[in-house]
Amino acid sequence: DAGVIQSPRHEVTEMGQEVTLRCKPISGHNSLFWYRQTMMRGLELLIYFNNNVPIDDSGMPEDRFSAKMPNASFSTLKIQPSEPRDSAVYFCASSLGGAGNEQFFGPGTRLTVL
Amino acid sequence: GESVGLHLPTLSVQEGDNSIINCAYSNSASDYFIWYKQESGKGPQFIIDIRSNMDKRQGQRVTVLLNKTVKHLSLQIAATQPGDSAVYFCAENNYNYGQNFVFGPGTRLSVLP
Numbered sequence: 001d002a003g004v005i006q007s008p009r010h011e012v013t014e015m016g017q018e019v020t021l022r023c024k025p026i027s028g029h030n031s032l033f034w035y036r037q038t039m040m041r042g043l044e045l046l047i048y049f050n051n052n053v054p055i056d057d058s059g060m061p062e063d064r065f066s067a068k069m070p071n072a073s074f075s076t077l078k079i080q081p082s083e084p085r086d087s088a089v090y091f092c093a094s095s096l097g098g099a100g101n102e103q104f105f106g107p108g109t110r111l112t113v114l
Numbered sequence: 115g116e117s118v119g120l121h122l123p124t125l126s127v128q129e130g131d132n133s134i135i136n137c138a139y140s141n142s143a144s145d146y147f148i149w150y151k152q153e154s155g156k157g158p159q160f161i162i163d164i165r166s167n168m169d170k171r172q173g174q175r176v177t178v179l180l181n182k183t184v185k186h187l188s189l190q191i192a193a194t195q196p197g198d199s200a201v202y203f204c205a206e207n208n209y210n211y212g213q214n215f216v217f218g219p220g221t222r223l224s225v226l227p
Contacts, residue, residue: 004157033214043158043203043217056214091157100146100207103215105157 002026004106006092012112018080021109024073025094033103034067034077035091043091049075050098082113122201124222133191135221137204142185144206148215149178149189153200161189161202191223199225 005024013019025032034046047057049069060067064083069075079086089110093103127133139147145166150158164171164178164187171178177190187204201222205215 042219045214048214093157100215102148102160102163105150105159107155108157 006106021077023092029094033093135189137187139206
């Protein structure tokens with residue numbers, strides 16, 4: 001079975017550029033999560049969708065970050081404009097049910113902003 | 115995935131020995147806990163979970179112990195193998211309040227030959 005799919009796996013961009021990260025959750029899962037992992041802050045939840053609707057975006061750092069889930073099989077996380085401090089590994093995870101159920105993580109996107 | 119934490123706690127064990135990884139959680143109202151394993155270059159992977167109405171749960175080579183009195187969780191790995199080398203995270207959740215999982219900082223397990 002295909003797990004959570006993320007693309008790209010690696011992204012290197014320059015400060016000020018727009019970055020779009022993509023995620024395909026496991027088929028049938030109705031909850032999707034975006035996390036950011038850094039050396040300093042560990043794993044942080046950015047936003048959580050349930051049935052394609054954003055439920056909790058309190059972890060989104062600032063207006064430069066936005067996330068969409070136009071359908072059950074696709075989500076994007078966009079950073080515009082990007083800054084060096086956005087450099088991190090961004091994980092997408094999905095689960096069946098709500099936030100309290102086991103989450104299956106994708107391989108992550110390593111973002112480097114120069 | 116990147117490894118987490120310049121100051122990540124590290125546990126080194128000899129291959130074949132048992133490992134015990136500890137986690138102190140923060141919310142006394144948390145009622146569901148998961149241990150995740152993250153290998154280098156990969157996302158976290160579910161190992162075992164436990165609900166607050168239990169104090170022990172066993173899986174294959176792994177056991178999770180929960181002490182709600184002191185808000186402490188531990189993961190025991192029996193007969194540790196080189197493939198167990200990874201960063202291990204505990205995550206807590208209060209399902210009744212629909213809260214999201216909060217992840218601990220992680221512990222790096224190194225298995226020595």
